[in-house]
Amino acid sequence: SFSAVGWDPSSFVSWKYPKTPTKTRSKTTTNIAILFFMFLKNILNFLPLLYLCFIVSISNVSSNS
Incomplete structure (x- = not known):
């Protein structure tokens, strides 16, 4: 499910914090x-849409003035 990111964050966390005192903390x-x-x-997915809205609003403002 994290193919877009390129690596699994859970494996990164277990590698970065191998000596957690409790199992619940590592799970959290x-x-x-x-x-x-x-x-x-989600932000990366919405960036093109935000960019499009930004361009449209800029063109509307410039055409109104």
Whole structure:
């Protein structure tokens, strides 16, 4: 499901934080990482749309004045 990112965030977290005291903390860290990367992916998906809206609004303003 993270083919667009290129790597699995959970494996990155387990590599970066191998010595977590409890299992729950590592699970929470993994969940936060997954949420963060899904958030980033959604932003990347919406960037072209935002850019298009920006261009349209700029052209509307310039044509009105």
